[in-house]
Every structure is written in C-alpha cells, then in structure tokens.
Amino acid sequence: MREINVAAITSCVRQMCMDANYHLSPDMQARLFEAAETEQSPLGRQILEKLKENLEIAAADQIPICQDTGMAVVFVEVGQEVHLTGGDVSSAIQEGVRRGYQDGYLRKSIVRDPLTRVNTGDNTPAVIHYTIVPGEQVRITVAPKGFGSENKSRLFMLVPADGVDGVKKAVLQTVREAGPNACPPMAVGVGIGGNFEKCACLAKQALLIPTDQQSEDPQIRKLEQELLAEINKTGIGPAGLGGTVTALALHVKTYPTHIAGLPVAVNICCHVNRHETMVL
Amino acid sequence: MDCRISTPFTKEKAAELHIGDMVYLTGTIYTARDAAHKRMMEAIRQGRPLPFDLHNSIIYYMGPTPARDGRPIGSAGPTTAGRMDAYAPTLLDLGETGMIGKGRRNEAVRQAVIRNGAVYFAAIGGAGALLSKAITSAEVVAYEDLGTEAVRKLTVQEFPVIVVMDSKGNDLYEIAASKYCTE
Numbered sequence: 001m002r003e004i005n006v007a008a009i010t011s012c013v014r015q016m017c018m019d020a021n022y023h024l025s026p027d028m029q030a031r032l033f034e035a036a037e038t039e040q041s042p043l044g045r046q047i048l049e050k051l052k053e054n055l056e057i058a059a060a061d062q063i064p065i066c067q068d069t070g071m072a073v074v075f076v077e078v079g080q081e082v083h084l085t086g087g088d089v090s091s092a093i094q095e096g097v098r099r100g101y102q103d104g105y106l107r108k109s110i111v112r113d114p115l116t117r118v119n120t121g122d123n124t125p126a127v128i129h130y131t132i133v134p135g136e137q138v139r140i141t142v143a144p145k146g147f148g149s150e151n152k153s154r155l156f157m158l159v160p161a162d163g164v165d166g167v168k169k170a171v172l173q174t175v176r177e178a179g180p181n182a183c184p185p186m187a188v189g190v191g192i193g194g195n196f197e198k199c200a201c202l203a204k205q206a207l208l209i210p211t212d213q214q215s216e217d218p219q220i221r222k223l224e225q226e227l228l229a230e231i232n233k234t235g236i237g238p239a240g241l242g243g244t245v246t247a248l249a250l251h252v253k254t255y256p257t258h259i260a261g262l263p264v265a266v267n268i269c270c271h272v273n274r275h276e277t278m279v280l
Numbered sequence: 281m282d283c284r285i286s287t288p289f290t291k292e293k294a295a296e297l298h299i300g301d302m303v304y305l306t307g308t309i310y311t312a313r314d315a316a317h318k319r320m321m322e323a324i325r326q327g328r329p330l331p332f333d334l335h336n337s338i339i340y341y342m343g344p345t346p347a348r349d350g351r352p353i354g355s356a357g358p359t360t361a362g363r364m365d366a367y368a369p370t371l372l373d374l375g376e377t378g379m380i381g382k383g384r385r386n387e388a389v390r391q392a393v394i395r396n397g398a399v400y401f402a403a404i405g406g407a408g409a410l411l412s413k414a415i416t417s418a419e420v421v422a423y424e425d426l427g428t429e430a431v432r433k434l435t436v437q438e439f440p441v442i443v444v445m446d447s448k449g450n451d452l453y454e455i456a457a458s459k460y461c462t463e
Contacts, residue, residue, distance in 0.1 A: 041459075043442075050407055050410060051404070051406060051407055053410055054404075054406070054408070054409050057410055057413065061348075061409065063345070063348070063354055063355050063409045064345050064355040065406065065408065065409055066355060066357055066407075067342065067344050067345050067354065067355040067356055067428075068359070105346045105347070105354055106345055106346075107345040107354070107428050108427060108428065109343075117315070119428075119429075121427065148359065148360045148405065179383070179384065179453065180382060180383045180405075181382070181383030181384060183382065183405030183406045233461065233463045234457060234463065235456075235458060235459065235460035235461030235462070236456075237456065237457065237460055239382070239404055239405060240382075240383070240453055240456065240457075241402075241442065241444075241453075242457055242458075244460055271406055
C-alpha cells in the first residue's frame with residue numbers, strides 16, 4: 001500500500017490546467033504545422049499560418065491559445081494499491097481546477113445550473129472520470145474542452161444492420177453539420193459500442209490518443225484512415241472557408257456491445273485539442 | 281481583396297464589401313455574447329436604454345480570458361455566432377451594421393442583413409492569443425456581473441476579419457466547401 005496525499009493531486013491538476021491552455025501537445029502541433037504545408041487553398045494556408053503564429057504567441061506570453069479555456073475534464077486512474085490521504089480526492093481535484101483557472105488567467109465558463117445559468121466564478125466543477133486500475137500509481141489527465149466543438153458532437157443509437165457504412169455515415173454527417181462552427185481543422189474522437197453513456201466516454205477518450213498513434217486492430221486502423229480521408233474530401237477546410245484539411249486527426253475506440261445495438265458517438269474537437277497527463 | 285475600414289461602420293462602407301474580403305478593422309467595437317444579448321433584448325422590450333448606441337455599431341461575439349497585468353485583455357477569439365441568431369435581427373433592425381463571430385447564420389439573420397445592408401464577419405476561431413494583439417483597450421461598459429459575458433467596449437487596431445456574409449446576403453460558407461470538395 002502506497003500513500004499519496006491529495007494535496008499533490010491539487011497541485012498537479014492546477015499546473016495541468018494552465019499548461020494545457022498555453023501549449024498544444026507536440027503531436028497535435030506537428031499535425032497543424034504539417035497541414036500548413038499541405039493545404040491546397042491559399043486562404044486555408046493563410047489561416048493555418050495564423051494558427052501557428054497564435055500558438056507561438058500563446059506559449060511566449062502565457063496567454064490561452066483560445067479564449068474558451070473549456071470545461072475541465074479530468075480522467076483519474078487510481079492504482080488499487082494506493083491509499084489517498086489528507087482529504088476528499090474529488091474536492092482536491094476541484095481545488096486544483098479552481099486554482100489553475102484563477103492563477104493562470106483562464107476564463108471561467110461554468111454556470112452552476114444549466115437552466116438558471118449563474119456563473120460559478122471559478123470554472124468548477126470539473127467533470128471527473130475515475131477508473132480503478134492495478135498498481136500503486138495515480139495517473140491524471142486534464143483535458144479542458146471548449147464548447148464551440150462540444151456543441152457539435154453527436155450520439156447515434158444505430159442498429160446492427162447499419163454496420164460499418166452506418167458508422168461512416170454518422171461520422172460524416174456530424175462533421176458536415178459541425179462545419180465552420182467547430183473551428184476546423186478539427187480532431188475527431190469516435191466511440192463505437194458499449195451502451196449510451198459508455199459510447200460517449202469512448203469518443204472523449206479517443207480525442208486523447210496521440211495523433212501519430214494508430215489502432216492495433218487492423219480493421220479499426222483501416223476505418224480511421226478511411227474516415228479521415230473522407231472528412232478531408234468534404235472541402236470544409238480551415239475555418240470552414242474551403243480547403244483540403246478539415247480534420248487533423250481521427251481516432252476510434254471500441255467496446256463490446258449488446259446484440260441489439262450499435263451505438264456511435266462522435267466527439268468533435270477544434271484544433272485546440274488540449275490535454276496534459278501526469279503520473280504520481 | 282484586402283481592405284482597411286474604420287468605425288463607425290456605416291452602410292456605405294458595408295455596401296463596398298464582398299464575401300471573401302479580408303478586412304482590417306480600426307476603431308471601436310463592442311462585445312456581447314449569449315447572456316448580454318438576452319439582457320439587451322429585455323431592455324429593448326421594456327424600453328430601457330442599451331449599453332451603447334447601436335447605430336452603425338459592430339458587435340463582436342466574444343468573451344475574453346482575464347487580462348494579465350499590463351495588458352488590455354486576455355485571449356480574445358470569436359464564439360459561435362449561430363447562438364445569437366435569435367437576437368441578431370432585432371439589433372440589426374435597430375441600427376447595428378456589423379457582426380463578428382464564426383460559423384453559420386440562419387435565414388432570418390441573412391434576411392435582416394439584406395434588409396439593413398449589414399455585414400457578418402468571421403474572425404479566425406481558435407486564434408484568441410493572436411487576435412488579442414489587435415486590441416489596444418478594453419473597458420466593461422455594462423452587465424459587469426456576467427463576468428466574461430459582460431459588454432466590453434474595445435479599441436481595435438487593424439483587427440483581422442473576413443467577410444462571410446455581405447450586405448447582399450451572399451454567404452461564403454455556402455460556396456467555400458464546394459470548391460475543394462472531392463467527394
């Protein structure tokens with residue numbers, strides 16, 4: 001049994017909220033830079049160059065890449081040999097978000113109640129997903145998610161007869177409807193299988209996969225490649241103003257499902273696909 | 281075409297712009313997003329004064345991050361304009377001539393744009409750090425309790441935007457993708 005004081009978790013979460021908002025992960029940044037070279041539209045290339053410049057300014061001035069610094073999504077994998085001490089772990093995570101958003105000059109975008117809509121003033125609460133895993137470590141990922149793209153995400157309860165073509169149709173339809181609203185070029189996370197809520201979570205987790213990592217399952221790898229190619233044929237392009245780069249990355253995560261169902265979730269993210277991970 | 285425009289944004293200036301034009305705005309613009317629009321609509325309904333004069337005004341759909349010391353504003357990119365579609369026609373009819381945001385607008389907004397000779401501009405979504413450099417001052421002028429959603433008066437210097445809906449109602453989003461579509 002290893003003891004970890006939750007104060008260490010607060011400190012990590014605070015730091016990751018800030019880092020994620022000032023810097024893109026190197027893999028995501030590399031895809032954006034590559035796109036600025038390959039984009040066929042002159043206006044599209046100009047926009048991608050501006051986005052590159054935006055990243056440089058954000059890093060140099062410690063100013064958020066995007067003013068929508070998101071709702072903080074926190075994935076916590078707790079080793080079952082770990083004993084968390086010093087207080088309630090969820091409160092410690094929320095405190096980390098509170099301090100990160102305050103100390104990092106990040107936007108407070110959360111309202112207490114979805115209907116009465118009064119801002120909480122500190123960007124809490126975050127959405128926290130816990131998993132218990134073997135081992136004696138705690139692995140925390142902070143993924144601040146903007147809502148321009150979150151609003152364009154969709155969940156489809158397909159039927160088995162829809163098959164892989166139905167999955168493709170659902171993804172393409174979601175991307176087309178998102179269009180310029182989701183600040184393309186996008187990152188696309190696709191969940192297939194599980195049930196209603198599991199599928200949505202898979203799609204969110206698919207956005208965390210490094211852009212250069214491919215699925216180990218040949219069938220899924222092929223699906224990822226085909227979907228990305230088809231999305232980039234839509235012509236939506238950077239900022240939705242036409243071009244050959246509409247998505248920078250697409251990943252699929254699957255889970256066993258019921259004999260009667262084929263759930264598909266599509267989580268759209270803009271190019272500011274932010275996430276930071278720390279292991280305690 | 282690249283052009284430079286100063287505020288106030290008159291209908292004469294609006295009439296000269298076409299979809300695809302890259303415009304560098306200099307002067308005064310105002311921020312308002314969902315919550316501020318809702319309050320302005322309530323003020324209009326109740327006959328109360330608005331936070332600023334709508335005549336020849338440009339509204340930027342934006343809620344910034346807090347400013348660090350010595351800076352006028354934090355990250356300051358556009359939010360999705362479609363969420364303001366319910367309110368925009370009323371404000372256009374009352375004299376607003378320019379909107380800055382990102383994403384598609386509905387038919388009611390397009391008709392209001394045509395009726396009033398207004399323009400809808402897109403700023404580059406996700407480029408908030410870069411866009412903040414073109415803002416030289418920011419002052420909350422109303423609804424301070426809304427935090428980031430308060431109405432701010434911004435002074436901008438060569439603020440870069442693209443005309444996506446011109447005063448004739450042409451919509452760049454409708455035609456842009458077809459040029460590069462290879463499906």
